[in-house]
Structure formats: C-alpha cells, structure tokens
Amino acid sequence: MKYTKPLLRLIEEFQKFPGVGPKSAERMAFHLIKQDVHYIEGFSKVVIEAKEQIRKCSECFNLSSNDPCEICSNSLRDKKTICVVSEAKDLSVVERTNEYKGLYHVIGGLISPIDGIGPDDLVIKELIYRVSRSDPNEIIFALDTSTEGEATALYLHRILSPLCKKITRLGFGLPAGTELEYADELTISRALENRKEIV
C-alpha cells in the first residue's frame, strides 16, 4: 500500500537518522502522528531549543550549553591530562566510568580516506595548539580499535609526540575492532587502568 504524501515525507525524514531502516522509520512516523497537537508542538520546541542552545566548547569541542563546558570549567579536574575521543558520545562513555578526572578533546571523527575524511577535516589543529599552550603531562587516546581508530591514533602520535612526553592508548580488554560506544563501563575502566604508552 502507498502512503499519503505528508506521511511518506515524514518516514523519509526518519530514515535519514543513523541506524534507522525503512521499517523503524515507519514505526516512528506512525508513533508521532498518533500524538495530539500539543505534544507535537512541545516536541518541536525541544528539538529547536536543543539546536539553539547546544554549542561546542571552544576548548575541548564537547557539546555543551556553556562555553567553556562543565568539564573544562570544573576546577576539580586535572588540567594536565587530556583524553582524546572521536565523538561526544565516546566522551560520555569514558565519563560514565567515574574513573577519569582529566579533560577531553573531541576530534569529531576518525581518519578515513574512503569517506573523504583526512586530518584537516578533524579538530586536530586546535588540539596541537591546545597541547603546545597547556603543556599536558599526559595525553590519552580513547579511540576505536578499528583500522580507522588505529590509523588516527598513529597519526596523532606522530604529530603530538614532539609536544608531549607521555602519550598513551587505552589498553588491555578492548578486542580488535571494538567501537568504544559499544564497550561496557567495566571494560573501559579496565582499559583505562591498563593504558600503555605508544612506541
């Protein structure tokens, strides 16, 4: 059966979401149009407000409504340690372990020439600048153990090793090919504990 035009449009929009296939998009669209108008208005407002209020922290490039973000402006955090993650969602994975007390830097992706992403498309220049200015004691890479994560870590290590003596990677417990997003807290905190220096 073919759906009416506006419904079809709505389904198409949902299908643009990451990880959403045609079937789920259909379900989401049906769920939404079943709600009353007040709910829809409220929902649209939440989306617009989120877009208007969420910015990137100019220090670490985490998503936040404040600049600098809650983490960068927290005086209890160790300003001499920077943990490099690829996306804001990976930052929250490391945060959830409650183990890590330093700062972050979100580079916004991984090097992947197939997808046309090179070092210049990531927040790497800003990281170099930040490191040379703040002279951290340690930089930790918390990146996927995929080939792209590996390549990005190697690249960053090349660029940052003249600027920082201790550069480490999350170690033991993360099998090859792991996306950080899907690793549980225990695995991440163990990997943090067992981080090893890159040679």
Added chain:
Amino acid sequence: MLLKKLKLTDFRNYSEFEEDFKELKIIIIGQNAQGKSNILEAINLLATSKSERAERDSDLIHWGKDFALIFADIERKDGSSKIALQINSSGRRKLKINDVAKKAPQADLLGNFFAVMFSCDDLYLIKGSPSIRRSWLDSVLFQLDSKYHRSLHDYQKSISQKNALLKSGRENPIARKELKIQTEIWNEQIINSGTEIIYTRLEFLKEISPYSSELLKNISMRTEDLGLKYLCTINKNEMEIPNEKTNIKSLFKASLENSFEEECARGQSVIGPHRDDLQFQLNGREARSFASQGQQRSIILSLKLGEVQVIEKRKNEMPVLLLDDVFAELDEKRQDFLLHNLPENIQIFLTTTHISDVQKEFIKGAHIIEIKTGKIVHKVSA
C-alpha cells in the same frame, strides 16, 4: 566429520531442500543447470564462510526472496553441532550454533566444519589469474587458522583506505611530506596484518608440500616432482623469504619505503599479500608454461588430496570432500588414483550429469539423489 543433515530454504534455485545423509558417499545426479553445484556451494560455504562463485551474498538468495537459510547437522569426534546460517540481501548474516546466536557471523562460522572442494573449475588454479590461487589459499586458511580471517579483513580494509588516500593524493596534490605521514599510518597496519597473512601462507605451503609431492610422485610413477613456490611481492630481489615474523616485517617495511614513489604515481598499493602469487613447479619448471593438460590435472589432484591430509592432521577431524563434476575431467587412471588415495572414513559428496562417468566401485553403497530444477525427484539408498 560428517554432514548428517542439510536443509536449504530459498538458497539459489532451491525453495526447499532437506536431506539426511547417513552414508559416506553421496552422489548428486542431474542434467546441467538443475542445482547440483548449488548444493556443494552451500556445504562449502559452511566451511569457508565464502562462495567461490557468488560475487555478493545476495547472489545466493533465491530470486525475489529477502533471505536464504542453511541448516546443517554436523557430527564431529567431540560431539555434534547444529549450524543455522541466515544470508540476507543487505549483506548482513546471522548465525546460530547450537541455538546460540553468534556475534560475528563470518568469523564465528569458521572452524566448526571442514571441507575440501574439488571442482572442474580448479583446473584454472594453474592457468588462471593469481587471484584464483590467492582465493584458494584463503579458503583453506580460513578453516585452518582462526586468526587468518581477522588478519585478512584488517589487511583489506587498510589497503582500501590507503588506496583511497593515494588516489585522492593524485587528484588534489597535498604536500609530499604530509602524504607520506598519512600513508605510513596505514602502512604500519598493513605491515602487521600483512605479515600474519604471509607467514600463515608460507607455513601452510611448507606443510602441504611433502604430502602433495609424494602424491604426485605416486601418480606419475615417480617421474614428476612438484614444487610450490610462494611469489612474494615484498621480496623483489627473489631472496629466500624469511620464516620469522620479525624478519618478514622488516622486509615488508623496507619494500614499502622503496615503493612509496611508485605507489603515489600509480595511486594504489602495489606490493603486499594482495598481490602475491603461488607458482606450481613441475620438475623445477613452471607448470603454467610447461605442464601438459594431463600433468596439470595430476598436480591439482595431488594438491586437493594434500589439502585433505593437512586439514586432517591439524584439526584431527576428517574434512568432507566435495567433488563437483570432476570425474568427467579425469581419465580412468586418475579416477582410480583418486579413489584409492582417499582416507577410508571420509565423507564425499559427488555431482555428475551421467552416472556412467562414475566408477562402479564408488557407486557401491552410495546414497544417490537425482535433482531436477531445484527439487529432489528420485532417491536410491544403499
């Protein structure tokens, strides 16, 4: 090891296929294009996780359907297991072993079931392109070595990434120094996984060589001597390839250094195991150029029987042998040789268009099924 039951749903030209195999010899007969090879393809897929014929998974699915299913009951020395594999048109597979869903359907399938496929297409192993020989090595090593699949997967990914980089470097020139750094981050991984691949292939060739040479000597009344030589592109000077991983690594690294300019100019990776080849030698000469048709058949026969022996030795399980249309290609002498050099307890699936092509001795005690347009139309049990 025995395949006790095979069930196919919407696989190739089968809507439904279900059969129990109690016997060691199974003969599948039928006219051309009725679905004989499709059955062997499904069985071989369980062992190697890949198909030699299908370009992509969706080719395996019955036209117009969304997915195909392969169920198998397997009996091993250490007990029996049930495999359920779902092949989806999206390319994502699902796998259950003994009703437990597996996370990595490709890798987790391997190591549960072993098979050696010998089809008339294997005659191209000698004359065909290097990719056919690499693909053969891969299909054996997927079964033998649980790390090999992962290494090959990582290797191919790094190669595609590096190729994309080199190509974009050619289209929008970036500083040579920067391109070098960006190439090296892929090279480092290429060296790691590539070394594993080269090392594993070399070890396997070392292992199969004595078996296959001995077999070839026996077919040829001891006049023919087989050599298997791995042609390694990281080793341009044709030195002896080191058999230590660390030495392979340093050789690989040095060769990549030397090839950097060439790779930039060509916009692709030019050395590594994805370009390596295997050379068959007969009495020290390249079989590709010097072996007669008959000699080539003998070499392939020795190779396949050697493969059976290596799997049996390493895994302590007899693989299942899949013979696709080979009797039509082998003369009586070589048919005899094949039949008399098979281990006693090996299960064999054989396809043929004419039962008259099959030796009487083999037919004895065999389970025979006749296939017509994707259906069993007739059965004879021993």
